[in-house]
Amino acid sequence: MVQVRIDQELDLRGEVCPYTFVKTKLALESMDSGQVLRVVVDHLPAVENVPRSVTNEGHEVLRVGRISETDWELLIRKGEQT
Amino acid sequence: MGATVERLREIQQEISAYLGLKHRPIGVAVSSERLNGPRPAQPTTFCAMVKAAMDAQGEIVAQIEDLTCPNAELCLGFRPPTYVDVEPRIRSRTKAVRIGPLEGADVVLFVLNPRQVMVMSILLGGIRAEFRGETAVCGEAVAVAYNEQRPNVTFLCPGSRDLAGFDDCDVVLALPFNTFLELPARMERYSSLRRDAHGAGQDRSGTGPQG
Numbered sequence: 001m002v003q004v005r006i007d008q009e010l011d012l013r014g015e016v017c018p019y020t021f022v023k024t025k026l027a028l029e030s031m032d033s034g035q036v037l038r039v040v041v042d043h044l045p046a047v048e049n050v051p052r053s054v055t056n057e058g059h060e061v062l063r064v065g066r067i068s069e070t071d072w073e074l075l076i077r078k079g080e081q082t
Numbered sequence: 083m084g085a086t087v088e089r090l091r092e093i094q095q096e097i098s099a100y101l102g103l104k105h106r107p108i109g110v111a112v113s114s115e116r117l118n119g120p121r122p123a124q125p126t127t128f129c130a131m132v133k134a135a136m137d138a139q140g141e142i143v144a145q146i147e148d149l150t151c152p153n154a155e156l157c158l159g160f161r162p163p164t165y166v167d168v169e170p171r172i173r174s175r176t177k178a179v180r181i182g183p184l185e186g187a188d189v190v191l192f193v194l195n196p197r198q199v200m201v202m203s204i205l206l207g208g209i210r211a212e213f214r215g216e217t218a219v220c221g222e223a224v225a226v227a228y229n230e231q232r233p234n235v236t237f238l239c240p241g242s243r244d245l246a247g248f249d250d251c252d253v254v255l256a257l258p259f260n261t262f263l264e265l266p267a268r269m270e271r272y273s274s275l276r277r278d279a280h281g282a283g284q285d286r287s288g289t290g291p292q293g
Contacts, residue, residue, distance in 0.1 A: 016215075016216070016239075016240055017151075017153060017216070017217075017239070017240065017241055018151070018240065018241040018244070018245060019240065043216075044166055044168060045153050045168050045216055045217060047165050047166045048152060048153070048156060048163050048164060048165055048166060048168055049151070049152045049153055051164070051165065052152035052155070052164075053152055064164075064165045072165075072166075
C-alpha cells in the first residue's frame with residue numbers, strides 16, 4: 001500500500017453517530033485542500049456513515065481499514081474548496 | 083388482510099384515543115420501485131421525516147438522494163454496506179419509502195411514553211425488544227418489524243434524539259402492518275386499559291395529549 005502522509009489525526013473512539021461525522025467535518029473544515037485526515041473510530045455504524053458522508057461533501061476516502069479488534073481508521077483527503 | 087382507508091383512519095383514531103397519544107401513528111411503506119408523491123423540501127434524516135409525518139397530515143416520499151443520514155440508506159435497504167455490515171437492515175433493494183399513510187404500509191410506527199408501551203405490551207401479549215441505541219428509527223424500528231414481522235421497541239439513538247426532535251421521554255414502537263390491524267380486537271378485550279377507563283391514568287409527565 002502506498003504510504004500516505006497524514007496531516008492531522010482525529011481520535012473519535014468512544015464517539016457515536018452522528019457526532020463521528022460532525023467532528024470529522026469540523027476537522028476537515030480547518031484543513032487545506034489536499035491534506036489528509038486520519039480518523040480513528042470504534043463505532044461500527046460510523047465506519048459506513050463517515051466515509052459516505054464525507055464523499056457526499058466532496059472529499060476523497062483513501063482508506064477504510066480495521067486496525068484492531070475494535071478500532072477502524074479512515075484516511076480522508078480534503079477536497080477542493082467550493 | 084386488507085382494510086379500507088376509512089377503516090385504517092378509524093383504527094388510527096381508536097388507538098390514539100385508547101392510549102392517549104400525543105402523536106399520530108404513521109405508516110412506512112418500503113418500495114422496490116420509485117413512488118409518486120411529495121418529496122421532502124430539502125434532504126433530511128429519515129427519522130426527522132417520520133417525526134414530521136406524525137405531527138402533520140399528508141405523506142412524504144423519500145428516495146436515496148433525500149436522505150442525509152447514510153445509516154438510513156443502509157437500514158432501509160437503499161444500498162448495501164461497503165466496508166462493514168450494519169444490522170439490522172432491510173436487504174431488498176429499496177428505491178423509495180412512503181412515510182405517513184397507513185394504506186399500503188409495511189410497518190406502523192408509534193411514539194409512546196413508558197406507560198403507553200406497557201399498555202401496548204399487554205395488548206400484544208408481550209414485546210421482545212432489541213435495541214442498542216443505534217440506527218434506531220430506520221433500523222431498530224422499521225427494519226426489525228419489516229424483516230422479522232414482529233413488534234420492536236427502540237429507545238432511539240443520539241441522532242434521532244438530537245437532530246429529529248424526539249423528546250427525552252419518547253420511545254418508538256414499530257408494528258408490522260398486520261399486527262396493527264389486530265389492535266381493535268385487542269383494545270376491546272382490554273377495554274379496562276383504555277386511558278380514561280377508570281378516570282385515572284393522569285399524565286403527570288406532560289407527554290399525553292395536549293388540552
